[in-house]
Amino acid sequence: MKNKTKTQSSPYFSIGQLRLDHWNELKNECSFLARGKSDSKAAKQHKARIEELLDHLKTVERYYTFPGSGKVEKLRHMLVREEFTALAHNVAVTTRQLVGDAYRSHPLSALEEESEYGGVQEIREVGNGTPKNYFEVLFVEDMTPIDETALHEKLEDLRDPNEQFVYDVLVQHSFQDALIALIFNHNIQAVVVRYAPPFLSENISPLIKPYIQNVLDVDLEDRSEADLGPLLGELVKKFRPELDIYYVTDTSLNDLKDSTLQTFQRIYYRREDLQELHLGIIRGIQERYETPFFSALKEYSQKPTGVFHAMPISRGNSVFKSRWIKDFGDFYGRNMFLAETSSTTGGLDSLLQPTGSLKKAQQMASAAYGSQHTFFVTNGTSTANKIVLQALVEPEDLVLIDRDCHKSHHYGMVLAGSYPVYLDSYPIEKYSMYGAVPLASIKEKLSKLKAAGQLHKVKMLLLTNCSFDGLVYNVERVMEEILAIKPDMIFLWDEAWFAYAGFTYVFKQRTGMYTAKKLHTKYRSEKYRIKYDEHIKSLGKGEDPKMPDPDKVRIRVYSTQSTHKTLSSFRQGSMIHIWDEDFRKKSENTFLEAYMTHTSTSPNYQMLASLDVGRRQVQFEGYEMVEKSIEMAMVLRAKVNDDPQLNKYFDVLTVKDFIPDQYRQSGLGEYYDKEKGWNRMDEAWEKDEFMLDPTKITLFIGRTGVDGDTFKNKYLMDQFNIQINKTSRNTVLLMTNIGTTRGSVAYLTNALLTIAKQLDEEFESLNTREMEIAQQKIWSMTEDVPPLPDFSRFHDSFRALPGVPGGNLREAYFLAYDEENFDYISLLDCKTAVDDGQELVASSFVIPYPPGFPVLVPGQVVSPEIIDFMLALDVKEIHGFRADLGLRIFTKKILNRKIKTVEINANGKKETKKTIEVAEA
Secondary structure, three states, X not given: OOOOOOOOEEOOOOHHHHHHHHHHHHHHHHHHHHHOOOOOHHHHHHHHHHHHHHHHHHHHHOOOOOOHHHHHHHHHHHHHOOOHHHHHHHHHHHHHHHHHOHHHHOOOOOOEEEOOOOOEEEOOOOOOOOOOEXXXXXXXXXXXXXXXXXXXXHHHHHOOOXXXXXXXXEEEOOHHXXXXXXXXOOOEEEEEEEOOOOXXXXXXXXXXXXXXXXXXOOOOOOOOHHHHHHHHHHHHHHHOOOOEEEEEEOOOHHHOOHHHHHHOOEEEEOOOOHHHHHHHHHHHHHHHXXXXXXXXXXXXHOOOOOOOOOOOOHHHHHHHOOOOOHHHHHHHOHHHHHOOOOOOOOOOOOOOOOOOXXXXXXXXXXXXXXXXXXXXXXXXXXXXXXXXXXXXXXXXXXXXXXXXXXXXXXXXXXXXXXXXXXEOOOEEHHHOEEOOOOHHHHHHHHHHHHHOOOHHHEEEEEEEOOOOOOEEEOHHHHHHHHHHHXXXXXXXXXXXXXXXXXXXXXXXXXXXXXXXHHHHHHHOOHHHHHHHHHHHHHOOOOOOOOOOOOOOOOOEEEEEEOHHXXXXXXXXXXXXXXXXXXXXXHHHHHHHHHHHHHOOOOOOHHHHHHHHHHHHHHHHHHHHHHHHHHHHXXXXXXXXXXXXXXXXXXXXXXXXXXXXXXXXXXXXXXXEEOXXXXXXXXXXXXXXXXXEOOOEEEEEOHHHOOOHHHHHHHHHHHHHOOOOOEEOOOEEEEEOOOOOOHHHHHHHHHHHHHHHHHHHHHHHOOOHHHHHHHHHHHHHHHOOOOOOOOOOOEOHHHEOXXXXXXXXXXXXXXXXXXXXXXXXXXXXXXXXXXXXXXXXXXXXXXXXXXXXXXXXXXXXXOOHHHHHHHHHOOOOEEEOOEOOOEEEEEOHHHHOOEEEEEEEEEOOEEEEEEEEEOOOO
């Protein structure tokens, strides 16, 4: 890679947004021209703008088959010939087809007829009427127009009208143009590299530069021109790894590098028949399209069977014969019940020990998500987290854990008996939420553990990526700097809300699986070893290395993912992704035992089928759908930012609101600026310690004087039936996903406008005293925010080991099973006791919703800050706390236990252990 191009801004967030806007504007301009007088001053202005738009569109459309640059040239000829009516009609038809995706539903293999205006008339029947799946194949070669035409004709002759898949060919003549097409064109599903294309594009204009920063950053490095074909294959796998890649060459097999052979699905030779390439392309699509378990379940559901097993609901027999619950069957439909079975044979499989269709479905998911192993989970990521923890950590292992992670991790620590060493995120007090854990804080904890002689006990680092509110870690930086200190650290990245990130290049760089593979390759390269040796020589006396030792480092990464949260799956459909080079040797048996422990012997087959189908979707549509979901989020952000009625009451919080300056090395503070437009965020996603997931849209509502919970229920749900994910005292969290439509964004925008007008009317109707009260509420929501407490500490009797900042969570948890070991104390009495210097220790988890993580865990000392925070809380739902009873606190008898330390010899090492004797009452 060469030096990074300077971050640019643009009036459009994406090239797709620019493209559609230009076609719509062209339609309007042509309509004006067709209706007016051709020799008027206004007509000349419209013609000038049309010419400019056509120039812009030709630059963009050369990377698409439809409408394509050829269509743009036809429109230009109409303009020159002053065929304004035909021009307006053609542009209107093309724009309608483009906006509605009609060209993909009725592929280009269908007949096309010229209408009286010269436009395209769609023929909707294809073959026998069976819907076909349309895609495009990118051919990369600097061929002549005659050769290009011949290629289209030859491939057209090879097509079988009964094939389920139909494709059109897009030819690009240079290396850079090929990469631009991959980034712009979502329809491309296969790439054919024919010989080594020239490197530079002759078509890059200022119009598209803001959207192709990753392409402009690529140079030849130490490659020769002859290596451009294989290099392009490597970059296709980097930017769009889901695509099939083929190479056509005359290089003899003996001269082809192993890396080239492994990059491409198949290598063809120029003299071979084009039919083999065509069949290879179709076969590659068929293999990705396959859904082993879903197909097996469909087939099984259509078999006549006799059920002499469990589940009366199977086949719908107990439902459709009923006079009282038949409406239940009518609501879900017969297929739901035909597919309901407990069978693990007949083409189906066992989730606990898969050997057939489920095993293959998980293997295909592993390939799609970039893992070494993938396991389906049917009872949510809460269970996935517990499985991983129980599989990898043992009693008395130390785990560095994000204090405000999901509660399932805390309970998982109880089950495993490991000792949590809690890490505090930086607070965002103005909005009553937490950020993420700074890398410096993690390293500081490791330094303390090393100084205490306990670094060898540290087993895992557990972080939430991305957080509920959208904070994303620089995964590569975290892993590299932690592995430099502890080269065998296991990483668990809770990516429950980040499943979609693996299908867009910028975001996937911050995922566990992508980073694991990248670092594994990096640390085993000769280039890294040379750099490491130079680094070691440069160190001063007593200075610790800043780079992981390639001879000691082990890449062991686990990611848990709520597929149902951001991709297509039934509720509770989740996955565990593993990239662990020691999995077979160290963890496979314990992982499978933990998987058996927590996984039902009667998993829901419909959910498993949805995970299988969801994998197919992201391999074909993931790139497009994820990019569009991000675009929808950006459109909403810009609308609230620009509209004076909306920004009177609402603010969409952006990067600088969530991430302090010291963690934003790129300096990016805003995604969008009203004056400059959209800031390109590629550099920030690559460099900054934290980044904000733009699809998590936090709306600040403090100026409404309404708290988050009331705003959610009274305004959004009761009036508009709009569901949202989370609230705080003065914010509500909105999300876009691959199911978000432009219509739903418009509906939400209209709802916010209506609410803003209602607030105007409410404020205008207030008398002087009522206005004072309203202003006090607004001040409370915007200025008088409660402090956010850090984790205090574990009480000495629950400390894990002397000198270790972790605690024995399991012991404290189970001591609370005996009612004699705890008392209830009201919050006000707690405050008085703490202020008087009395030490109170929680005997239960206390989890307010929001923020949804424990502010107290069993064995934790209750600090004054925690009491103040709980007194200031205005949320209704607090798990583990009843206001009428008060906090559940350990009795003095438990806290006054005698703690004895003894030295034991384990594997030749002396370690300090503690034993506890409970004092008599």
